[in-house]
Amino acid sequence: MTQPSQTHSSLTHTTAAAVTKDTPNLTGLTAHDVTVRFGRRTVLHDVNVGPFLPGTIHALLGPNGSGKSTLMRAMAGLVPCTGTISLNGHILSALSLTQRTRNCLYLPQALPAPVHLQVLEALMAARHTDARPPASLSANPANHTDAMQDALERLTQFGISALALRYLDELSGGQRQLVGLAQAFSRNPQAVLLDEPLSALDLHHQFAVMEILRKETATRQLATVIVLHDLNIALNLTDTVTVMLEGRIMASGPPAEVLTPELLRETYRIRARIEHGADGRKFVSVDGIA
């Protein structure tokens, strides 16, 4: 059901130059004929998906083991694959891993390592990982102040400014996930790939983070892709969704069109209905397993 909107011939090979926001071709992130094998096992089969457009949030859905993380990792250049991943008209495999990471940021499912580093330091380091060498930070006090100010603002945005002087290795799982998200948004990518960014968060923080994602995605014109297990969040708070099963794309498009009872039965093996709340919100009501 998914339709690749671009062919190889329309893409540009980028070498030294990073993908810049000045690029007129803001066509988003696309995976074309992507196959991933681990040994003799094929885990992704000729996947065609996207474009995930700038300024929109796209959810990757599907049962455990369906290939969501593998697709994210392939798009981030972290697992070898065949096929083509392009971002705003540029083929990402033509970039160095550093350039690729700078433009297409991936936040893994695993929480940030519980290292003995203060949260504020971790954010300041994240900001400079891909923009300027850390040396410029210590060499110029103005840079240091800017970095600290930015880090504090980012922590405030994620509601965790009280954690600024705490150490990562003494935080809860959810607090570390929030720090990881704050770190990710300290950078300046064009595409953001977040693997289950809500997995350790309470309900308040799940909705707060989705609000931040929507705002940042729109303001910075990011192509944001998130792996989700919560179908209600996908239904109400994302622009488009893709449902995967056994390394293949089952459907892709607007959530209310894709998430039908038939598709949920086929992919998640549940009996479910899509209900409509009085305020126009939709929700998946699960009657049982199929």
Ligand SMILES: Nc1ncnc2c1ncn2[C@@H]1O[C@H](COP(=O)(O)OP(=O)(O)OP(=O)(O)O)[C@@H](O)[C@H]1O
């Ligand atoms: N490094 C690896 N070596 C071998 N097989 C792998 C490897 N990584 C993933 N797989 C397999 O690839 C398939 C897809 O895994 P993946 O992690 O992409 O699924 P997922 O949809 O993200 O699952 P979940 O929702 O459980 O996180 C699974 O069958 C998994 O066992």
